[in-house]
Amino acid sequence: MAALGAAAPGQVRFPGRVGQVDRGAATVLTPDGELRAQLGPRLFKDGEPPLGGAQLATGDWVVVGGPAPHLILDVLPRRSAFVRGTANRRTESQIVATNVDTVFVVAALTGEQRLRRIERYLAVAWQSGAQPVVVLSKADLHPDPAGAAEEVERIALGSPVHTVSSRTGEGLDALDRYVEPGRTVALVGLSGVGKSTLTNRLRGEEVLSTQEVRSDFKGRHTTTHRELVPLPGGGLLIDTPGMRALAVWDAEEGIDKAFADVESLTGACQFRDCRHQDEPGCAVRTAVVTGSLDADRLGNWEKLRREQRMLELRQDARARSEDKQRIRTRARALKKRPHR
Numbered sequence: 001m002a003a004l005g006a007a008a009p010g011q012v013r014f015p016g017r018v019g020q021v022d023r024g025a026a027t028v029l030t031p032d033g034e035l036r037a038q039l040g041p042r043l044f045k046d047g048e049p050p051l052g053g054a055q056l057a058t059g060d061w062v063v064v065g066g067p068a069p070h071l072i073l074d075v076l077p078r079r080s081a082f083v084r085g086t087a088n089r090r091t092e093s094q095i096v097a098t099n100v101d102t103v104f105v106v107a108a109l110t111g112e113q114r115l116r117r118i119e120r121y122l123a124v125a126w127q128s129g130a131q132p133v134v135v136l137s138k139a140d141l142h143p144d145p146a147g148a149a150e151e152v153e154r155i156a157l158g159s160p161v162h163t164v165s166s167r168t169g170e171g172l173d174a175l176d177r178y179v180e181p182g183r184t185v186a187l188v189g190l191s192g193v194g195k196s197t198l199t200n201r202l203r204g205e206e207v208l209s210t211q212e213v214r215s216d217f218k219g220r221h222t223t224t225h226r227e228l229v230p231l232p233g234g235g236l237l238i239d240t241p242g243m244r245a246l247a248v249w250d251a252e253e254g255i256d257k258a259f260a261d262v263e264s265l266t267g268a269c270q271f272r273d274c275r276h277q278d279e280p281g282c283a284v285r286t287a288v289v290t291g292s293l294d295a296d297r298l299g300n301w302e303k304l305r306r307e308q309r310m311l312e313l314r315q316d317a318r319a320r321s322e323d324k325q326r327i328r329t330r331a332r333a334l335k336k337r338p339h340r
């Protein structure tokens with residue numbers, strides 16, 4: 001931080017972690033508690049480091065200048081970032097959480113299509129740069145959690161897999177190591193898998209029934225919501241609406257990592273441009289036939305890659321139409337020029 005230059009007399013600089021981000025300001029968690037800070041001039045510069053034109057996000061480490069009114073002077077490089085498409089055009093992205101160490105990929109043991117959903121979320125998790133940990137929830141409702149976990153381990157390719165029950169408390173101790181001081185966790189998973197209930201457990205709150213503490217029509221907690229939640233073990237939990245609604249979006253490398261087994265098979269195909277359909281000498285198809293690769297897993301890999309290609313095409317189309325728009329605007333401006 002010395003590189004930031006000497007502070008003006010009477011000014012102090014200290015580190016903080018961004019919680020909620022609003023337009024032009026943010027809540028920052030500092031060693032002395034939470035405060036509000038305005039975005040400093042440096043953060044408004046488009047397309048330049050440290051933000052590369054992107055907005056400040058929950059989880060960012062920042063340098064705050066004070067005393068009040070506090071200013072966010074700088075943002076430290078991000079170790080990991082979760083990105084999602086914005087609702088409108090599906091070609092724009094938004095950073096929803098940064099500097100997450102561990103991401104709990106939560107899936108209910110009662111859920112259908114469990115393996116395929118976990119594969120999807122593992123791709124998102126790997127893409128972010130955070131370490132994924134699979135948390136199989138609602139173990140109390142499953143006759144054989146250990147057996148189910150083994151099945152998941154085969155597709156998790158080395159990522160830890162835990163079975164827990166927020167109702168009975170079973171298995172929760174094993175999650176402690178991920179929320180030690182200085183570590184940040186976040187949860188992803190479909191609605192209803194038990195993320196809120198697990199979050200309450202991690203916060204050390206007794207969970208009676210999630211329904212009982214909910215009262216608004218959406219079923220959300222009505223207690224004041226925090227994006228950055230300090231946990232009793234010393235770690236931090238990032239809990240934002242953006243994280244909750246996370247879906248696969250621009251995750252090419254994440255898909256490669258989540259399907260490293262399939263990816264390595266493709267290297268053994270006879271043809272370099274093998275589409276793994278009916279080409280001779282296809283190592284991927286052979287693996288399915290011999291039973292070393294599950295056909296559903298392969299199907300999911302193909303599906304995710306198709307989605308990725310569609311997204312890239314849409315992004316290209318958007319870039320082209322923006323170019324066209326620029327040319328048109330310029331042409332119009334030229335036409336309007338008075339003749340001499």
Ligand SMILES: Nc1nc2c(ncn2[C@@H]2O[C@H](COP(=O)(O)OP(=O)(O)OP(=O)(O)O)[C@@H](O)[C@H]2O)c(=O)[nH]1
Nearest residue numbers: 138139165166167190191192193194195196197210
């Ligand atoms: N039996 C059992 N039920 C659970 C467990 N964890 C959560 N539930 C129930 O599952 C339902 C959904 O749990 P939530 O914690 O609200 O799920 P969520 O993932 O936060 O859902 P969204 O907020 O919609 O994303 C609630 O009725 C919980 O009481 C568990 O370990 N065992």
Ligand SMILES: [Zn+2]
Nearest residue numbers: 269274276282
């Ligand atoms: Zn092939």
